[in-house]
Amino acid sequence: MRLLQVYLDSDKHRSHRLPLADLSPHLFRQATNSVKHSTENNDLLEFMGDRAVNLACVLLVDKEKVCPDQQIFVGRRLSCNDTLGRLAWWMHLDKHAALSSIDARAIRNWSPRRKRNPPPKVLADLFESFVGAYWLEHGWPALLSWLQPFFKPLVEIATEDFLLSHRNTCKVPLYVSNWWRQRQGDSISQNSYQQLVQFLDRQQRSLTSTGRVAVEAIPLSTKFIYSGDGELVNDCDRVEVAHHLISQWICSVYINSFPEIRRATSRAAHLASVRVFLFTQHLPEINARLDHYEFRHKRSCSCFHRIFFLAVVLLRLRGSRLQLDSTGAMGAPS
Incomplete structure (x- = not known):
């Protein structure tokens, strides 16, 4: 018990x-x-x-x-x-x-x-x-x-x-963070992912400028350790916080941008969760995409840096508008 x-x-x-x-x-x-x-x-x-x-x-x-x-x-x-x-x-x-x-x-x-x-x-x-x-x-x-x-x-x-707990050694273990892989849900279409990439491409100059502020806030002494398959090993606790922070920001931006979603009688939560899943599921690909931008820093842009950079992206993202019929039921997004 x-x-x-x-x-x-x-x-x-x-x-x-x-x-x-x-x-x-x-x-x-x-x-x-x-x-x-x-x-x-x-x-x-x-x-x-x-x-x-x-x-x-x-x-x-x-x-x-x-x-x-x-x-x-x-x-x-x-x-x-x-x-x-x-x-x-x-x-x-x-x-x-x-x-x-x-x-x-x-x-x-x-x-x-x-x-x-x-x-x-x-x-x-x-x-x-x-x-x-x-x-x-x-x-x-x-x-x-x-x-x-x-x-x-x-x-x-x-x-x-x-x-x-008998499983706990009360030590700081080698902990591999793979939270985006643990997310389960509906698959995201290639079309949705391409729309996200196109948005990032259109906004790259603005995102590069504002993203630098977030990266500069990380102390220069910060060290990152990666496992053999490229996942972040240390600082998993901060990744846990960042994951929930990003999820909350997506939710907040979406609800505030499209308040009409509150009138939907069904599928409103599903549509909002798809926005979260789109980012978390494709985070490795989005990270790779950021390497093509003019964003450069005196340190390597590590996974944790990019999480903060992506948080800035999320605050600027706008999703598809809802179509509401006369009864308030939500139709397919445009």
Whole structure:
């Protein structure tokens, strides 16, 4: 039994549980509407909340990290569906939610006091959609301030889980970061990739200028070690943070650029996630493409430098506009 799971299921945790934050009535109703394909459901808010929770967790763990393995282990443990589902249960989010009959029955049949099996996924989805709504209404700094005092004890307990794990040596190991290969999802068409490359080509002068600022910010003393197949070996903890930061930026840019996506009754999260997948899946090819630009630096442009450079690219990227029919359902992107 994980210590984190025991803590979340205990009465002690109830006195420290996350209070419901203030949301406008309209946004609160949308955040708690889990009925798929219904008007103003929480599908997109859930996607936003997933990105926000992942980034918040890795940033909070980064402040108290023991070693890179611990940061990755604890960050992922805090943001997994099991943890978020238990948080939603203690917050009684399901009491305010519009649910399908299947989801409502699954929640009624589950309790941390009676069963040790994972909570229904819809509970984790409710937590993420609530976080997404808070981020949308109050902004990122306010969201992080709201989450920080509550997640801090969870970081400490999850770290105990890590230290007690029989697989852990509590050393800084040879850790190969291959996060873009671990991403699973729909395949990206060659046409989509070519459109991305064409965008980079058109913007290369501007991106070269602004990208240099990001690279210059990295200390000259920074060293990078690569494995035999060219992947980054050290600094995997920073790559973990950069990955979630890039994912959040893509989400933020896309939602702010095309607010009409919020009216979609389905597939909104899917379309946004394709943008994330396009970059993460083709990151090695995009890195190689950057070598053809006039971007030069007194140090080699390593993988980690390029991650920051790509972050600048992402902030300037604009995706396909949505086509919405009269009912608000999302059609194929143009």
